[in-house]
Amino acid sequence: MVALDLVARDRLSSSLHAAHRVAETIDGGKTSAWLALGEDVFADDANRPQHLKRMPSFPGDVLDPAQSHGSLLLQITGVSARAVEETAEQALHALPQWQVRWRLDGLRPDNRTEDGRGLARNPFHFTEGYGNPSTPAEVAERAAVKAGQGEPAWTVGGSYQVVRIIRLATDFWDRDTVHQQERIVGRRRDGRWLDGTPRTEQPVFAADPLGKITPLDSHVRRAAPDRRNPPPLVRRGYNYHHSDDDQGLIFSCFQRDLAQGFEAVQHRLQGEAMAKYNLTVGGGYFFVPPPGDGWLNALA
Numbered sequence: 589m590v591a592l593d594l595v596a597r598d599r600l601s602s603s604l605h606a607a608h609r610v611a612e613t614i615d616g617g618k619t620s621a622w623l624a625l626g627e628d629v630f631a632d633d634a635n636r637p638q639h640l641k642r643m644p645s646f647p648g649d650v651l652d653p654a655q656s657h658g659s660l661l662l663q664i665t666g667v668s669a670r671a672v673e674e675t676a677e678q679a680l681h682a683l684p685q686w687q688v689r690w691r692l693d694g695l696r697p698d699n700r701t702e703d704g705r706g707l708a709r710n711p712f713h714f715t716e717g718y719g720n721p722s723t724p725a726e727v728a729e730r731a732a733v734k735a736g737q738g739e740p741a742w743t744v745g746g747s748y749q750v751v752r753i754i755r756l757a758t759d760f761w762d763r764d765t766v767h768q769q770e771r772i773v774g775r776r777r778d779g780r781w782l783d784g785t786p787r788t789e790q791p792v793f794a795a796d797p798l799g800k801i802t803p804l805d806s807h808v809r810r811a812a813p814d815r816r817n818p819p820p821l822v823r824r825g826y827n828y829h830h831s832d833d834d835q836g837l838i839f840s841c842f843q844r845d846l847a848q849g850f851e852a853v854q855h856r857l858q859g860e861a862m863a864k865y866n867l868t869v870g871g872g873y874f875f876v877p878p879p880g881d882g883w884l885n886a887l888a
């Protein structure tokens with residue numbers, strides 16, 4: 589992920605066109621790329637996605653300005669770190685209109701797809717991704733802006749992307765037993781539920797009102813208490829590793845409504861048992877434009 593700032597504000601339109609052209613040339617062979625727009629590229633409110641703002645600091649966050657926000661997010665993914673690195677260098681070389689604000693490399697160990705869901709292992713040794721939908725239609729339902737949502741017409745088919753750089757106290761976490769860790773998350777490391785429900789089915793939290801099996805302050809119970817109404821967001825995180833003292837998760841999620849998606853879940857997670865093991869130090873709110881280049885005309 590590379591967050592960029594404009595070199596010259598009066599060249600916003602041509603700078604966005606240039607970034608779009610560069611992202612388009614990254615063709616999906618060894619690497620793929622997409623752009624997401626920060627709130628400050630919108631000079632007038634008529635075109636601004638209605639929820640887009642500078643990411644606020646949530647209770648417990650210690651946001652470092654050098655790792656937060658940005659006018660444009662360029663995300664490059666690929667099957668090898670070297671391919672991603674090379675593509676990033678070429679892209680940045682072709683974009684003198686933009687300067688790097690922050691940049692962070694991420695990895696998805698044990699990256700795989702099962703039943704349509706992308707899974708990976710996070711730095712806490714847990715499999716992540718089971719809570720995501722398994723079909724493209726459900727992904728679009730949660731993530732893509734629809735007509736009639738009160739958003740500017742150009743945004744339909746786009747998505748709000750939230751990035752949170754979350755430092756994880758892995759040493760401290762590794763001192764707990766696996767059993768304790770699983771009670772903090774509310775799932776087994778391999779995704780099975782604590783009440784024995786298979787990983788891709790729904791647990792019966794109602795049968796455990798006091799949280800004896802799945803604690804009330806566990807991550808999944810706070811994140812998604814109502815099993816019939818899953819939070820309308822799709823997660824896709826990466827692990828980062830700067831040093832043994834600075835490693836964690838590049839949490840990233842997509843939603844069509846920021847308030848009902850990320851923000852509602854983030855509020856519910858306040859005070860969860862996992863809170864003392866993590867610290868959010870950066871990230872930002874962005875908007876991924878819909879495919880094609882119609883959005884450039886809407887903004888120009």
Ligand code: HEM
Pocket residue numbers: 710712714715716717718719720752754773775779807808811812818819837839850853854857862866
């Ligand atoms: C501190 C870093 C975090 C870690 C280590 C973490 C880890 C996990 C794990 C292991 C799961 C269970 C497997 C899965 O369904 O993917 C999970 C589920 C989930 N997490 Fe996180 N997470 C973190 C931060 C967040 C944040 C910041 C949010 C959103 C504000 C979030 C939202 C969710 C949601 C919605 C689920 C699915 C719950 C369900 O459907 O049961 N997580 N997380």
